[in-house]
Amino acid sequence: MSSRREFLTASLAATGAAALAPRWAAAQPKSMTVVHESSFIKPFDEYFVKTLSPEYEKLTKIKVNYETVSVGSMLTRLTTIVETKSGPEITATGINWPHLFDPSLVDVSDVADEIGKKLGPWHDNIYDAVVVNKKWKALPWGNIGQLEVYRTDWFKQAGVTKFPDNWEDLLAAGRLLKKAGHPFGFELGHGFGDNHGWLYPLLWSYGGREVDKDGKTVLIDSSETAAAVDFCRKFYKETMFEDVLGWTDVNNNKAFFGEQISCTNNASSILEVGIRDFPDIAKVTDHALNPQGPKGRFHVFNAQSHAILTHASDQAAAKNFLRWLYDDKQLSRWLVSANAYYAPFLQKYDNHPMWNAEPRYIPYKECLKTSRLHGWPGPPGHQASESVAKYVVVDMFAKACRGDATKDVIATAATQLKQIYKAKS
Amino acid sequence: MAVRPAELARPVAGRPLTLRSLFEREGVFSWVMLSPGVLFLLAFVAYPFFYGIFLSLQDRRVATAGVFVGLANFVTLAHDAVFWQVTRNTFFYVAVTTVFKLVGGLGMALVMNQTFRGRNLTRAFLLLPFIVPTALSTIAWMWILDPTFSVVNWLLVHGGVISSGYSFLGNASLAMWSLVVVNTWRGMPFYGITLLAGLQTISPDLYEAAAIDGATTTQRFLYVTLPVIKPVLVIVTMFSVIFTFGDFQLIYALTHGGPANATHVFSTWAFDIGMSAGQLGMGAAVALAILPALAVLIVGLTFYLRRE
Numbered sequence: 001m002s003s004r005r006e007f008l009t010a011s012l013a014a015t016g017a018a019a020l021a022p023r024w025a026a027a028q029p030k031s032m033t034v035v036h037e038s039s040f041i042k043p044f045d046e047y048f049v050k051t052l053s054p055e056y057e058k059l060t061k062i063k064v065n066y067e068t069v070s071v072g073s074m075l076t077r078l079t080t081i082v083e084t085k086s087g088p089e090i091t092a093t094g095i096n097w098p099h100l101f102d103p104s105l106v107d108v109s110d111v112a113d114e115i116g117k118k119l120g121p122w123h124d125n126i127y128d129a130v131v132v133n134k135k136w137k138a139l140p141w142g143n144i145g146q147l148e149v150y151r152t153d154w155f156k157q158a159g160v161t162k163f164p165d166n167w168e169d170l171l172a173a174g175r176l177l178k179k180a181g182h183p184f185g186f187e188l189g190h191g192f193g194d195n196h197g198w199l200y201p202l203l204w205s206y207g208g209r210e211v212d213k214d215g216k217t218v219l220i221d222s223s224e225t226a227a228a229v230d231f232c233r234k235f236y237k238e239t240m241f242e243d244v245l246g247w248t249d250v251n252n253n254k255a256f257f258g259e260q261i262s263c264t265n266n267a268s269s270i271l272e273v274g275i276r277d278f279p280d281i282a283k284v285t286d287h288a289l290n291p292q293g294p295k296g297r298f299h300v301f302n303a304q305s306h307a308i309l310t311h312a313s314d315q316a317a318a319k320n321f322l323r324w325l326y327d328d329k330q331l332s333r334w335l336v337s338a339n340a341y342y343a344p345f346l347q348k349y350d351n352h353p354m355w356n357a358e359p360r361y362i363p364y365k366e367c368l369k370t371s372r373l374h375g376w377p378g379p380p381g382h383q384a385s386e387s388v389a390k391y392v393v394v395d396m397f398a399k400a401c402r403g404d405a406t407k408d409v410i411a412t413a414a415t416q417l418k419q420i421y422k423a424k425s
Numbered sequence: 426m427a428v429r430p431a432e433l434a435r436p437v438a439g440r441p442l443t444l445r446s447l448f449e450r451e452g453v454f455s456w457v458m459l460s461p462g463v464l465f466l467l468a469f470v471a472y473p474f475f476y477g478i479f480l481s482l483q484d485r486r487v488a489t490a491g492v493f494v495g496l497a498n499f500v501t502l503a504h505d506a507v508f509w510q511v512t513r514n515t516f517f518y519v520a521v522t523t524v525f526k527l528v529g530g531l532g533m534a535l536v537m538n539q540t541f542r543g544r545n546l547t548r549a550f551l552l553l554p555f556i557v558p559t560a561l562s563t564i565a566w567m568w569i570l571d572p573t574f575s576v577v578n579w580l581l582v583h584g585g586v587i588s589s590g591y592s593f594l595g596n597a598s599l600a601m602w603s604l605v606v607v608n609t610w611r612g613m614p615f616y617g618i619t620l621l622a623g624l625q626t627i628s629p630d631l632y633e634a635a636a637i638d639g640a641t642t643t644q645r646f647l648y649v650t651l652p653v654i655k656p657v658l659v660i661v662t663m664f665s666v667i668f669t670f671g672d673f674q675l676i677y678a679l680t681h682g683g684p685a686n687a688t689h690v691f692s693t694w695a696f697d698i699g700m701s702a703g704q705l706g707m708g709a710a711v712a713l714a715i716l717p718a719l720a721v722l723i724v725g726l727t728f729y730l731r732r733e
Binding site: 075076079082083100101102103104188189190191241242243244245246247248250251254255258260382385386388389390391395398399402412415416419 | 486487488489501504505506507567571572573574592593594595596597600680681682683684685686697698700701702703704705
């Protein structure tokens with residue numbers, strides 16, 4: 001370029017071409033995009049990309065792209081999609097997200113009814129997660145359960161032949177195992193799932209609650225919560241080691257395969273990875289329901305669902321795709337590819353052959369009955385999510401474990417919850 | 426005859442005003458050249474900043490319209506014990522890492538300014554922490570700080586210094602100090618390379634003159650080196666403080682603010698409130714809480730640069 005005029009002309013031409021590019025792209029064949037968090041079960045994602053998407057394209061000429069985001073970042077991605085009103089037409093949701101993103105999600109009650117009639121009825125507890133103001137805002141395909149994952153060989157060596165059914169018995173087993181050099185490792189740090197996975201159930205099983213059904217009365221300051229906190233401190237001190245206080249979600253998996261711990265709380269992904277990469281450890285790994293406390297047995301609910309975003313230009317096409325995907329012919333195969341990692345909420349699938357392939361996954365189906373959303377029995381809305389994001393319950397237990405007084409940690413949690421739920425002091 | 430710029434820019438009488446002649450004007454052409462940069466700054470710096478202020482004054486949840494609440498979010502924060510813990514954490518983290526990086530970086534620059542065999546290779550290696558993506562180096566640090574697999578613990582235990590390994594990320598105090606070490610490791614080359622540039626501007630004549638006057642090594646450092654590199658030292662410190670205030674990746678990946686908020690700083694807490702809880706207004710308010718401290722720094726930097 002010999003002059004600045006030529007440089008400017010070239011720059012303007014390049015800018016013009018860039019500005020026009022999206023218009024050309026819009027003229028491409030019809031397609032839609034589904035965004036998912038990368039599954040811990042690789043065949044699940046692969047089955048969609050290599051089998052389901054091509055089948056649908058062959059049938060309808062609509063290409064369905066499958067976008068994945070890294071584990072733990074789906075909520076951030078969805079927030080960006082909703083705030084910019086652009087991007088994928090269909091999104092995966094988890095936990096209580098349909099409540100958070102309600103105004104940006106299409107009512108899919110009609111499709112849910114059809115699926116319920118064919119494969120259902122739906123399990124009762126799924127309504128709390130996906131039905132907002134009497135409208136289905138997402139279509140659930142399965143729950144990712146958080147259960148006890150333990151080493152059968154070390155438990156047997158310590159004289160524990162059956163996994164303990166209640167927290168006190170698990171504490172007794174933990175003492176023996178720690179003494180034998182195989183401590184427990186339950187996350188008490190700021191991860192996104194494996195901490196809540198056992199601390200909410202522990203709180204509930206002792207009768208403790210964050211807030212009442214009305215979403216206004218904070219209930220955390222109770223003798224039941226104090227009993228749960230006292231138990232947790234004892235459980236931590238006598239069965240674990242200090243590092244669990246700083247663990248995030250990767251650490252317990254790493255410690256389990258590093259043969260550092262004998263028991264943790266996790267999804268079935270540990271066994272899945274074990275079968276693939278650590279077959280010797282996988283042989284001596286099993287699952288059990290969370291132990292029960294004086295007020296029952298609980299698990300956290302993590303309903304994985306699909307929702308259609310209101311910015312989708314062709315919402316009917318998106319619905320038709322989900323209708324096809326949730327047909328038994330497709331859904332059944334897709335769930336099988338996930339090796340029972342996702343426990344479906346449809347009663348017709350309660351005895352699905354997928355549960356026969358590996359009996360060690362069956363507790364993940366059984367836990368559905370006793371699963372509750374974080375913040376239960378309070379409403380599953382923004383405040384529940386704020387409490388989770390601020391680690392109110394997790395930090396209450398973690399502070400007690402590091403040595404703070406029970407009344408102090410409960411008082412701090414109560415102050416935080418009153419602020420979150422705008423409750424009267 | 427001297428031609429003034431204004432005369433250059435003025436169209437010649439009788440000549441039609443074409444696009445070509447318009448671009449020949451210095452004033453017009455300068456603005457055309459400047460506009461991409463200005464637009465970029467407006468779009469990616471000014472707009473998010475003012476939108477952040479706008480959000481912080483609203484009760485704004487994700488996917489819903491905001492309601493103007495004035496300074497209510499800031500009042501709520503002022504009554505939140507975690508906010509004050511986060512404030513303490515942030516200032517401790519920034520202050521300690523800055524001192525470490527400043528002292529270490531200066532030492533690094535002084536060493537790299539010497540003549541020795543393999544100097545260029547050493548310079549390249551010392552820059553590695555700065556070059557490696559933070560996410561990758563943080564994974565390496567996760568292994569180094571892991572209680573079971575930590576090479577530090579292995580050395581200490583096998584060296585007979587301790588009987589069992591430290592919980593670098595599980596213990597509240599050790600977790601914060603671990604983050605300080607990692608941030609110092611990553612940030613020191615920025616100081617080192619910038620101060621080295623400053624050191625290389627010092628004329629050897631000054632050192633020779635000082636040596637002839639009988640100045641010791643310490644005196645040469647205090648009365649020749651330091652005064653000359655002082656402007657660079659101030660600027661690099663200011664920038665480093667600003668970057669460290671906004672540090673996110675390292676803390677988020679290593680501790681996510683745990684254990685029990687012991688390592689939460691403004692950026693990680695703001696992210697949790699804004700993105701994980703969907704409280705965009707409150708999240709923006711947390712992020713803006715750093716503003717007064719940063720504003721003082723920026724104003725200080727501006728005044729210093731003008732004075733110099």
